[in-house]
Amino acid sequence: MGAQIIRGTDLRETILEEVAAETVKLKETHGRPPGLVTILVGENPASLSYVSLKIQTAHRVGFKEVQENLPADVSESELLALIASYNQDETIDGILVQLPLPGHMDESRVIHAIDPAKDVDAFHPVNVGRLMLEGSRAPFLPCTPAGIQEMLVRAGVPVAGAEVVVVGRSNIVGKPIANLLLQKGRAANATVTVAHTGTRDLASHCRRADILIVAAGVPNLVKPEWIKPGACVIDVGVNRVGERISEKTGKSVAILRGDVDYDAALGVAGWITPVPGGVGPMTIAMLMRNTLKAMQLRVAAEAGTADRL
Numbered sequence: 001m002g003a004q005i006i007r008g009t010d011l012r013e014t015i016l017e018e019v020a021a022e023t024v025k026l027k028e029t030h031g032r033p034p035g036l037v038t039i040l041v042g043e044n045p046a047s048l049s050y051v052s053l054k055i056q057t058a059h060r061v062g063f064k065e066v067q068e069n070l071p072a073d074v075s076e077s078e079l080l081a082l083i084a085s086y087n088q089d090e091t092i093d094g095i096l097v098q099l100p101l102p103g104h105m106d107e108s109r110v111i112h113a114i115d116p117a118k119d120v121d122a123f124h125p126v127n128v129g130r131l132m133l134e135g136s137r138a139p140f141l142p143c144t145p146a147g148i149q150e151m152l153v154r155a156g157v158p159v160a161g162a163e164v165v166v167v168g169r170s171n172i173v174g175k176p177i178a179n180l181l182l183q184k185g186r187a188a189n190a191t192v193t194v195a196h197t198g199t200r201d202l203a204s205h206c207r208r209a210d211i212l213i214v215a216a217g218v219p220n221l222v223k224p225e226w227i228k229p230g231a232c233v234i235d236v237g238v239n240r241v242g243e244r245i246s247e248k249t250g251k252s253v254a255i256l257r258g259d260v261d262y263d264a265a266l267g268v269a270g271w272i273t274p275v276p277g278g279v280g281p282m283t284i285a286m287l288m289r290n291t292l293k294a295m296q297l298r299v300a301a302e303a304g305t306a307d308r309l
């Protein structure tokens, strides 16, 4: 039997409808929608395409959206001053600085400058710490790990007690998804192993996994014989392996592949996510959900029914 394909594109639609419905309610009760500012420094093509997707999606769900496109040679102090101004802006709930930043900037200093209550990427140390301490009860979860957990829930993949193997230990995917799934709680409580470039015999770790989450950035790293029959395979990798001409637009577009040999894995896995159309759309949906939540938490704090972050 072939694997069940978990399509992030379908789940994204459901989540965006939920966010759009809550946005309408917020507008009615508070006279304004959630506000998101996207800050892009320079013109890295991949970053441009990620930011434009985030902007389009923010418009779709009815948010106020502000774009700040800064030249690649803008100084770090100018960027920090811009962030400080949005920290004070009462109509902005979420501040997203698209990474990576140019080499003359200190990414960590920039992330520290964002008010944790507006840190909808959840990269600020306060939000990283809260994920570690509170798991999915933390106010903001980083978007890609949150999207992965949501996919597991909505596809009905059993997580409690499962052997989870995460390939990759980055701060934005590997470490936070491992943290999220090992916590006690809904769609968690798993036994988690994190593998990385220092891991001996990666294949043997992968073969034990009931849920295999791969975020290495290496096309076709995971072979079908590394997958336990019936396992759930979440392929986070997005690798540009070439270019093709789009039939729709006539323009050149990137050919994307994941970290898993998808066609071969289909015959072994129980569930699998495609690339593109898997984790990527969920990441953006979760960014919208975090921005909505940022406003909900802020108005609740103002009304005295929740703590200020």
Ligand code: NAD
Pocket (backbone or CB within 6 Å): 144, 167, 168, 169, 170, 171, 172, 173, 174, 195, 196, 197, 198, 199, 202, 215, 216, 217, 218, 221, 236, 237, 238, 239, 279, 280, 281, 283
């Ligand atoms: P990263 O480069 O920061 O980290 C990659 C990790 O994989 C490292 O910890 C490294 O130790 C490990 N690794 C690399 N090669 C390995 C190997 N051969 N064996 C074992 N471990 C290995 O990358 P990242 O930011 O975590 O992103 C990983 C991939 O996920 C990239 O392709 C990226 O584009 C993609 N990504 C997708 C989304 C999405 O929304 N779909 C979001 C973030 C990242």
